[in-house]
Amino acid sequence: MGPFEEHLRDAIRINRERRPRYSALTSGKSLFISDILIRSEQLSIPFAILTDLCSIPFRKRGIRVVELEFISMDKIPAFSEKLPFQAPSMSEFTPSRPGLMVLNFSLSALKGGWGEASRKLKSELHRLEATPGLHLMLKHILESMLRISMLAPVHQRKCKEQRLWISTTPISVYLYISHLLAIPFASWLDWKTAPLLAEGVPILYQDVPAIPEADDEYK
Amino acid sequence: MLKHTGLTLTVLASFFALVAHAEPSADRSKYHLFNPTPKELMRGLNTDRPDKTESAYSVDAGHFQIETDLLVLSRDSAEGSTVENLGVMVSNLKLGLTDSIDFQAVVAPYVSTSEGTNRISGFGDTTLRLKVNLFGNNSGDVAFALMPFIILPTNSGGTGHKFYEGGLIAPLSVSLPGDWDMGTMFQYNRMKNGSDDNFHDEYVTSITFGHDIIGDLSGYVEFWNSISSESSSEWTATADFGLTYRITPVIQLDAGVNVGVTDSADDLNPFLGFSALY
Numbered sequence: 041m042g043p044f045e046e047h048l049r050d051a052i053r054i055n056r057e058r059r060p061r062y063s064a065l066t067s068g069k070s071l072f073i074s075d076i077l078i079r080s081e082q083l084s085i086p087f088a089i090l091t092d093l094c095s096i097p098f099r100k101r102g103i104r105v106v107e108l109e110f111i112s113m114d115k116i117p118a119f120s121e122k123l124p125f126q127a128p129s130m131s132e133f134t135p136s137r138p139g140l141m142v143l144n145f146s147l148s149a150l151k152g153g154w155g156e157a158s159r160k161l162k163s164e165l166h167r168l169e170a171t172p173g174l175h176l177m178l179k180h181i182l183e184s185m186l187r188i189s190m191l192a193p194v195h196q197r198k199c200k201e202q203r204l205w206i207s208t209t210p211i212s213v214y215l216y217i218s219h220l221l222a223i224p225f226a227s228w229l230d231w232k233t234a235p236l237l238a239e240g241v242p243i244l245y246q247d248v249p250a251i252p253e254a255d256d257e258y259k
Numbered sequence: 260m261l262k263h264t265g266l267t268l269t270v271l272a273s274f275f276a277l278v279a280h281a282e283p284s285a286d287r288s289k290y291h292l293f294n295p296t297p298k299e300l301m302r303g304l305n306t307d308r309p310d311k312t313e314s315a316y317s318v319d320a321g322h323f324q325i326e327t328d329l330l331v332l333s334r335d336s337a338e339g340s341t342v343e344n345l346g347v348m349v350s351n352l353k354l355g356l357t358d359s360i361d362f363q364a365v366v367a368p369y370v371s372t373s374e375g376t377n378r379i380s381g382f383g384d385t386t387l388r389l390k391v392n393l394f395g396n397n398s399g400d401v402a403f404a405l406m407p408f409i410i411l412p413t414n415s416g417g418t419g420h421k422f423y424e425g426g427l428i429a430p431l432s433v434s435l436p437g438d439w440d441m442g443t444m445f446q447y448n449r450m451k452n453g454s455d456d457n458f459h460d461e462y463v464t465s466i467t468f469g470h471d472i473i474g475d476l477s478g479y480v481e482f483w484n485s486i487s488s489e490s491s492s493e494w495t496a497t498a499d500f501g502l503t504y505r506i507t508p509v510i511q512l513d514a515g516v517n518v519g520v521t522d523s524a525d526d527l528n529p530f531l532g533f534s535a536l537y
Contacts, residue, residue, distance in 0.1 A: 076494055076521075083482065083496065083520060087466075135488065138462055139447045221445065224462030228486035228494070 042092020043107040045085060050113035052081045055247060058119060062243050065121055066236060070243055073233055077247070080225065087218065094211055098195070105195045105208040108254065109188050109215060115249040120242055127240035128173035135231050136178055138224040145185065145220055154189045157216070161186040162253075173237050176244040177226040183251035185219045188212055190254040287320070287358040287397060295321025296358065302397065304536040307351060309501045309513035310481045312442040312467040315402035315432040317392045318355035324536045326351040331530040337522065344525075345371045349383070359396050363388040370418050381416020388428075400434040422451040426461075440469040440479075452489055459489040467499070475505035483517070493523035509536040 041049070055078045062070035095106035141164070149157040165182050168175050192212035199207050229244075236243050290296040296319040305316040308326045318324045328349040335342050347369040355361045367383025388408040395402025406428040412421045426448035433441040446463035467481035484496035501515020510533070517528035 079496075079521060080494075083498075087482075139460070142445055217443065218466075221443065221464040221466070224464060224486050225484065225494070228462075228488075228492075231488075 042089065042095065043110050044088035044091050047110040047113060048081045048085055048088050051247075052078055054113055054116065055081070058247065061119060062241065065241055066239070066243075070236055070241065073229070073236065073243055076229065076232075091211065091214065094214075095208075097206075098199070098208055098211075101202060101204070103195055103198045103202070103208060105191075105211050106215070108191055109184070111187075111249040111251050113249060117246040120246060123173055123237070123240050123242045123245060125172065127238055128171060128234075130234060130238045132171050133174050133231075133234045133238075136175060136227045138227040141223050141227075142220055145223075149189070149216065154192045154212075157189040158186055161189065173245065174234055175227075175230045176233070176237075176248065177229045178223065180248045180251065181219055181222050181226045185216060187251050187254045188215045188219065192216075194254070290320035291357050292321050292354070295319070296355070301536075304505075304509050304511060304534060306511065306534045308534060309503060309515050309530065309532055310442070310465075310467045310469075310479050310499055311483045311497075311517070312444045312465040312481060313390075313404075313406060313428055313430040314442065315392060315404040315430045316396055317359055317390045317404065318353045318361040318536070320355040320358050322355045322537060324353040324355075324361075324534065326353070326532070326534040328530050328532045331528070331532075333525040333528040335519070335525040340374055342372065342374045345369075345373075346383070353390075359392040361390045363390060370414075372418065379417045381414060381418045383414055384419050385411045385413040387411065395432070402432045404430050406430065420451055422456070422458075424448065424450045424458075426450075438471045440467075442467045442469075450487075454489075454491070459487055459492075461485055461487045472502070477503045477505075479503075479515075484521075494521050495519075495524045496521045497524050497528070510534070 055074055059071065059074040059078070062074060091106055098105045099107060144164075145157060145160060148160040152159075161182055165179065165186065168179050168182070189212075192209065195208035195212065233244050237245065287296065287300065290300075301319045301322065302316065304324070305314055306324075306326050307313045308328075328346055331344075331346040331349060333344040346367055349365070349367045349370070351363055351365045353361050353363045363386075365386040365388070367385070369380065370383040371378060371380030373379075386408055388406050390404050390406045392402060392404045407425070408428065409423060409425040412419060412423060414420075426446060428444060428446045430442065430444045433443075435441055443466045444464065446461075448461035448463065449458055450461050451457075452459055463483070463485045465481060465483040467479055469477060469479035471477050479499075479501055481499035481501075482496070483499060484494065486492065486494055496519075497517045498520050499515065499517040501513060503511050503513040505511050512533050514531045515529070517525070517530075519526045519528075
């Protein structure tokens with residue numbers, strides 16, 4: 041099993057385990073969210089397998105594309121019944137504008153490459169820090185895009201060092217685009233989850249791993 | 260394996276480079292609606308159907324293309340009731356205005372909806388679209404277009420409402436080695452609410468992969484999904500499968516089925532259609 045597929049299968053397992061526990065906390069109101077999470081992860085598996093297959097020739101040569109992009113689900117917090125900070129108020133929740141975001145992150149990547157994409161993503165993530173208990177799936181997607189855009193030139197350099205006649209860039213581009221297309225879904229899911237978070241239920245908050253920015257992970 | 264994957268990746272690698280450089284189209288810029296592209300210079304039949312991901316390629320200047328659902332059905336069962344929709348000759352009529360812009364009118368001469376013994380039918384809405392190819396129409400492996408559209412409430416027989424709707428579609432088409440094609444699309448819709456006279460936003464994204472099967476027969480698989488800002492909205496997603504058959508270089512038959520993979524999507528949506536370029 042490849043790294044992307046493994047990441048998704050772990051996520052499905054964890055969401056299945058936690059589904060009845062959240063349901064008990066919310067009198068069933070969370071089932072809708074848990075089911076959507078599991079379904080979206082299941083539907084992503086064929087694309088994950090395809091991505092993993094494309095990365096095999098590189099990973100065999102020690103270029104850890106796809107592998108480094110996805111953070112192990114072991115890093116998620118243990119299940120807790122309450123948010124570890126004061127629950128956000130629904131009045132703090134402003135629906136994000138996914139259309140503008142997709143446009144912004146597309147143009148920044150097209151015009152300024154990975155560097156500009158990273159800068160824009162950092163800026164948006166900084167803006168989202170103002171609402172720590174909200175926009176959690178959007179943050180997850182943007183953090184992942186930031187990691188992809190920061191790792192892309194590192195993998196690329198590794199290919200050059202090994203004098204490979206092919207590059208990891210297309211895989212990085214594909215991962216970036218597929219995350220870009222997930223922004224509307226993530227924004228929508230955050231909107232649907234916000235009422236539960238406002239009640240202090242830590243759904244999503246403790247179900248996705250924090251994704252660190254990438255440095256030179258080969259060092 | 261490495262060689263094959265490498266070829267795929269090498270072609271994909273050109274993506275960023277291609278998008279930064281518009282192709283030279285000076286030779287074709289002289290062609291327009293009243294000065295059609297000569298047959299020997301035509302790009303040929305390239306359709307938006309049968310998948311739901313739109314193509315980034317426009318119809319040749321001065322030429323006409325028709326893409327029709329001869330018959331399209333959908334069936335959705337939920338909570339003991341079943342809703343069935345039928346469309347006949349739902350057609351996208353396209354006209355090449357310039358080398359990179361075409362005008363499209365999607366008309367639905369007959370649509371019907373039935374639930375139990377209740378049935379309504381009539382003329383459907385009409386969608387007017389403009390496809391503006393920004394690059395990749397004539398060369399390269401990547402093409403991108405923008406498609407603004409407006410939906411005119413031309414329906415009759417109670418098959419719809421009387422409000423104007425619209426949006427913008429951004430399709431990206433990529434030719435992969437080994438005759439694989441990839442298409443992806445981002446779409447924004449401004450639509451009327453189901454429950455009142457206000458409007459909401461909808462966002463659609465999709466990705467499709469197509470490949471020749473044998474001779475003139477090709478197939479595709481697609482993932483399509485939509486979310487909405489309407490308060491009662493659910494996530495709608497389908498897995499789509501279909502076949503196309505080229506009878507001649509300018510006439511194509513197609514058939515397929517879209518399968519709902521979320522509760523709010525239609526359970527099944529089979530269709531049969533054809534496309535022709537003149």
